[in-house]
Amino acid sequence: MEKTRIAVFVSGGGTNLQALIDAQISGLLSHGQIVLVISSSPEAFALQRAYKNDIPCEVVSKKEYTSQESFEERILQSLDENAIDLIVLAGFMSILSESFTSRFPKRIINVHPSLIPSFCGKGYYGLRVHQAVLAAGVKITGATVHFVNEIPDGGEIIMQKAVAVRGSDTPEKLQKRVMKQAEWQILPRSVEMVCKEMVRSRTKK
Ligand code: GAR
Numbered sequence: 001m002e003k004t005r006i007a008v009f010v011s012g013g014g015t016n017l018q019a020l021i022d023a024q025i026s027g028l029l030s031h032g033q034i035v036l037v038i039s040s041s042p043e044a045f046a047l048q049r050a051y052k053n054d055i056p057c058e059v060v061s062k063k064e065y066t067s068q069e070s071f072e073e074r075i076l077q078s079l080d081e082n083a084i085d086l087i088v089l090a091g092f093m094s095i096l097s098e099s100f101t102s103r104f105p106k107r108i109i110n111v112h113p114s115l116i117p118s119f120c121g122k123g124y125y126g127l128r129v130h131q132a133v134l135a136a137g138v139k140i141t142g143a144t145v146h147f148v149n150e151i152p153d154g155g156e157i158i159m160q161k162a163v164a165v166r167g168s169d170t171p172e173k174l175q176k177r178v179m180k181q182a183e184w185q186i187l188p189r190s191v192e193m194v195c196k197e198m199v200r201s202r203t204k205k
Helices: 015-026 046-052 068-081 126-136 171-203
Strands: 004-010 031-039 058-059 086-089 107-110 140-147 159-166
Touching: 004 015, 015 031, 015 171, 031 046, 031 068, 031 171, 046 058, 046 086, 068 140, 086 171, 107 171, 126 171, 140 171, 159 171
Parallel strands: 004 031, 004 086, 031 058, 086 107
Antiparallel strands: 107 140, 140 159
């Protein structure tokens, strides 16, 4: 079986990348293989996780490019060189334009730390999402894995998992619980599901 070739895009701690690596090691992710990690920052701890697991990495930092177009051109070149089939945005904090995302319909997956359509879209990322959840006083939050299209956090939903908000939560505590109980569970499962489908449709041809 020819596995789906995955590129994971990161910017920070990389705990979701770790969940994917662990899923690959345990066999939960069996129809796909992470063959490339692209980081928007040279300081991202996610890079250490990739090095440790012998996954090739590239740093493509937006501030080193004069335009969005040249930044994305550089990414496209890496994707092409590595024959990437599927992109996973795992805490990737740089914006990708519509001209980029439209090249990969149902081939870009994102994990977002809330139950979409709540607390998503422009300005909602990382800890800010959990701050907004606590400020609104909602009792249930969670995480969503979805396909990426031209609408920020607006693509088709693949999987969601709810997490209870506690009275004693701080944004940091809530973030950790949402990661552990939801993101690290549904991201590997969603990626496996999509990879499996891609393998199946390739072998049908
Ligand atoms: C995760 O909580 C992810 O859902 C979030 O950033 C964090 C990255 O953590 N992504 C977004 O907010 C995207 N809108 P990680 O680097 O440890 O995986």
